[in-house]
Amino acid sequence: MSSSATQNRSSRTPLIAGNWKMNLDHLQAxxxxxxLHWTLKDAGHETGSVQVAVFPPFTDIRSVQTLIDADKIPFELGAQDLSAYDSGAYTGEVSGAFLxxxxxxLVIIGHSERRAYHHEGDDVVGAKVKAALKHGLTPVICVGETAEDLERFGGSAVPVSQLEKALEGVPASADIVVAYEPVWAIGSGQAATPAQAQEVAAALRGVLARVLDDDAAARTRILYxxxxxxxxxxxxxxxxxxxxALVGGASLVVDEFAAIVRYQKHVGV
Structure with a gap:
């Protein structure tokens, strides 16, 4: 599958996504x-060569959406989570219909912080994936192993299992994004090696081919x-x-995030 992915990579527009987590009020957003828009524009960033997405807190979404629309800023707008339910007595939840x-x-689903702090299991993640698709949202399905998982099972076993369960009942035509985030690397300053990221990404693309189909595997973007x-x-x-890439803390520093977006021009990739 990896060789096929290499052949079809030109059809997958790179996606650099900034997950702001619980940072920035609506004015700061x-x-x-x-x-960020001015910095990329002044630096000559070519719209379309890399897709840029921002995932602000819920309270910021309306303000950011209005700005993006008014100034025709070429960023995708994302949310950090959604409810598995459309509406009802679910205090504190946000429906995909509202988003x-x-x-x-785009909407992040199954982030390791949701899995750990809110005890969201694979069944909840799967239900949220279906809810996102129902409302025309593209789920960014997060998978990843802890340090303990890595030691016991290796790098790909847990992410592969998580993705298989998240894709249950998902049609092959669905527009999805997969984000591989090794839990032991998040916020630690210690990233996985490129070889580790590639090994797991290739295994995840294999899951897409097996559970959905080869076309889905070839077109679906996998982020690190x-x-x-x-x-x-x-x-x-x-x-x-x-x-x-799904970027956390570095997405809050505009110059740093802009440099990440412009990786092609900085290094000639």
Missing amino acids: VATVQK AKLGVG GGSVKSSNIASFMREPDVDG
Whole structure:
């Protein structure tokens, strides 16, 4: 599958996504998006060569969406989570229908912090994937192993199992993104090696081929996340099955995130 992925990679537009987590109020969010847009524009970033997405907190989404629409900023708008339910007595939850009305196109599902802090298992992740697709949202399905998983099972076993379960009942035509985030690398400053990322990404592409079909495997973007920086992004992007990055802390620093987006021009990848 990896050789096929290499052949079809030109059809997959790289995606650099910034997950802001619980940072930036709506005023700070607007300022950050404006500065990022100006920084990339001033640096000559070519729209379309790399897709840029931002995932602000829920309270910021309307402000960011209005700014993106008004100033015609070529960023995709994402949300950090959604409910498995459409509506009802679910205090504190946010429906995919609400997100779609706000122009959200992407939604993170199954992030390791949701799995760990909110005890979201594979069944919840699968239900949320289906909810996202129902409302026309593209799920960014996060998978990844802990340090203990890595030692016991190796790098790909847990991510492969998580993705297989998340894809149950998903049609082959579905538009999805997969994000491989080794839990032991998130926020640690210690990223996986490009070879480790490639090994797992190739295994995940194999899951897409087996559970969905070869076309889905060839077109679906697989991101790497976990201590991504401007100094290491190009090395990941050289790998044939890595199509972008899900960036955490570095996405809050505009100049750093802009440098990550511009990895092609900085390093000539």
